[in-house]
Amino acid sequence: xxxxxxxxxxxxxxxxxxxxxxxxxxxxxxxxxxxxxxxxxxxxxxxxxxxxxxxxxxxxxxxxxxxxxxxxxxxxxxxxxxxxxxxxxxxxxxxxxxxxxxxxxxxxxxxxxxxxxxxxxxxxxxxxxxxxxxxxxxxxxxxxxxxxxxxxxxxxxxxxxxxxxxxxxxxxxxxxxxxxxxxxxxxxxxxxxxxxxxxxxxxxxxxxxxxxxxxxxxxxxxxxxxxxxx
Numbered sequence: 001x002x003x004x005x006x007x008x009x010x011x012x013x014x015x016x017x018x019x020x021x022x023x024x025x026x027x028x029x030x031x032x033x034x035x036x037x038x039x040x041x042x043x044x045x046x047x048x049x050x051x052x053x054x055x056x057x058x059x060x061x062x063x064x065x066x067x068x069x070x071x072x073x074x075x076x077x078x079x080x081x082x083x084x085x086x087x088x089x090x091x092x093x094x095x096x097x098x099x100x101x102x103x104x105x106x107x108x109x110x111x112x113x114x115x116x117x118x119x120x121x122x123x124x125x126x127x128x129x130x131x132x133x134x135x136x137x138x139x140x141x142x143x144x145x146x147x148x149x150x151x152x153x154x155x156x157x158x159x160x161x162x163x164x165x166x167x168x169x170x171x172x173x174x175x176x177x178x179x180x181x182x183x184x185x186x187x188x189x190x191x192x193x194x195x196x197x198x199x200x201x202x203x204x205x206x207x208x209x210x211x212x213x214x215x216x217x218x219x220x221x222x223x224x225x226x227x228x229x230x
Contacts, residue, residue: 003049010044011053015061020045073200075171080194082172088159088185095153098143100132108136159185 003011006027013023020041021034031037044050062068100106105128107113113130120127142153165173174186198204 003053007044007047007050008053010041011050011057014041014045014054015057069200073197076193076196076200078168078171079188080190080197082168082190084172084187084190086160086166086169087162087173087187088157090155091158092142092153092155093138094140094142095146095149096136097132097148098146098153099136099140102131103143103147104129104132106132106136107134109134159183 006029010023010027010029013026014020016023021038024037024041024044025031029037029040031040045054096105097103098106107116107130110130113128113134116128142149142151144151146153160169162173162176172187172190174188177184177186
């Protein structure tokens, strides 16, 4: 037997966002509440004829778009396993005394030192020393025996150049937002991606239990004539 007009409309609406509650209401069924629509919508999905129609429509759409369930599953899995440290991470770097000669203050280069000398002279302050030498590299790890920072250095947040992201990190990356205090790296929801994978593989046994007043049976009230087209 062919689907009724409302059942066909339900299938079409369900394919939009896979929301059985919304599809049930949009198909023209009259119902008193969203809970009731959800119950009846999922009941329709268990109808063999409707389930077959949904599968057939999904298969046709997959053929048209060349997008398969395996492709979506693989993307979710990649997002779930991507390393956030490939986007942004906390690191500890050396202080100015870590690698100076005899652990004295180290300058980047002579120009930096001479500029500091000029500032000190202008402010009539003691001339700084360059005993620690030049070549300070702010990206090095702290020296474990530094007498000034005791190997701790100081912490900083470092963001990766998004032009150089790996394919996995690029899937995790969801953009950057400028804030008053700097910027925020946005990421895809890895927990949700892993949940989607688990659901796709049938690892959850979800049950929806609806009860009425005081835990009793749920009473669903339909408008007259509604069941004629189901």
